[in-house]
Amino acid sequence: MVSSHGVVQGYNGVAAVDGEYQVVVSAEAFGEGSEVKLLEPMVESVEKTFAALGDTQSPLIAAPLLADSGFHSEANMKMLEGKNINGYVADRNMRKRDPSYATADRHGGKIEGIQGTKPEKRFFAPDDFKFNERGKLVCPAGSELYIGYRKHVTPNGFYGVAYKAKITACRGCELRAKCLQNPNTKYRQVYKFERRHRPPAAVNATTGMIQKIDSAMGRFIYSRRMGLIEPVFGNIRHALGLDRFTLKGNKKVNIQWKLYNTVHNLLKIFRYGWTTAMVPSGLRAMAG
Ligand code: SF4
Structure with missing residues (x-):
């Protein structure tokens, strides 16, 4: 078991x-x-x-x-x-x-006021990656990501696109420790989802x-x-x-x-x- x-x-x-x-x-x-x-x-x-x-x-x-x-x-x-x-x-x-x-994850961190600090965000989340005016996804270090896979579908029916950072950009990036959970990972991958359900x-x-x-x-x-x-x-x-x-x-x-x-x-x-x-x-x- x-x-x-x-x-x-x-x-x-x-x-x-x-x-x-x-x-x-x-x-x-x-x-x-x-x-x-x-x-x-x-x-x-x-x-x-x-x-x-x-x-x-x-x-x-x-x-x-x-x-x-x-x-x-x-x-x-x-x-x-x-x-x-x-x-x-x-x-x-x-x-x-x-x-x-919907907001359940808000309550998972340290309790403010008791420990005296706000829960620290350890790694960059997908929301930290923003689209620029050319429609390209840009990471917090300013590098553009490319589309790796278009039709990723979550079990609960959201369509998404997988974006990948360039290996060369991540290799020497000063923000690696805040971006890649596993230090041996060669590049960062981010999913952006369309908020719509797949019809049953x-x-x-x-x-x-x-x-x-x-x-x-x-x-x-x-x-x-x-x-x-x-x-x-x-x-x-x-x-x-x-x-x-x-x-x-x-x-x-x-x-x-x-x-x-x-x-x-x-x-x-x-x-x-x-x-x-x-x-x-x-x-x-x-x-x-
Ligand atoms: S590790 Fe890669 S994706 Fe992450 S911030 Fe640096 S360059 Fe961007």
Whole structure:
């Protein structure tokens, strides 16, 4: 599995949680590096849980299913459509399309006033390269760049032109340290994008999901995901102490994961009583 500590041999603990009381309605541990294969087994697992409780219809037909971008694939979107599940599954570019994140990078630097200095800009950004009156792109050192490639297209549909500086200009440039992140790079390359989206090539399950999740209602519904599922993982990890699996083998790890999720649910019953901890009738949304 790819983790923040590099690639590790490990397991993925996945849980589905109801949107009313944050009761875990299904939990499975998988020995899979990618979550994309886990959406369908989790959907089946949720349906199995409710079937065992006597429900004749999948709870996911009435309750929206919220899942993060790790679960997004065309096959998964088709699977949700095929099962008539009201899903809201983020894709990797969702935030880039969301105007409310347009200034998010402003908040990534040092906090002014605390450290006393403005965050220092380390390298020249594409905006530091300006077009001159002849329509040529000019770098901060005054050299004109030439067009390297015209039809660069980003994953989210912007057309762009790749400009390259001349090797001879960059070689002896005094501003190299502020321009080239890697000192061994021979020349600077800059992309300038036209701010227009490529029209969707074809309507498929992914584009359908993108249109749905980009709507005002879609954004509102999906925005609940983090507040529903992450506190449950936080509780299991920090309050119950499962910060790593202590067993080996999928079966044993799965039992350990289910056990901790069961304890999470039992503590809800212990603290809030049996009635409020009962979920099915109050099921509003599910997040995983
Ligand atoms: S390193 Fe190259 S592109 Fe960058 S400022 Fe110098 S000459 Fe211009």
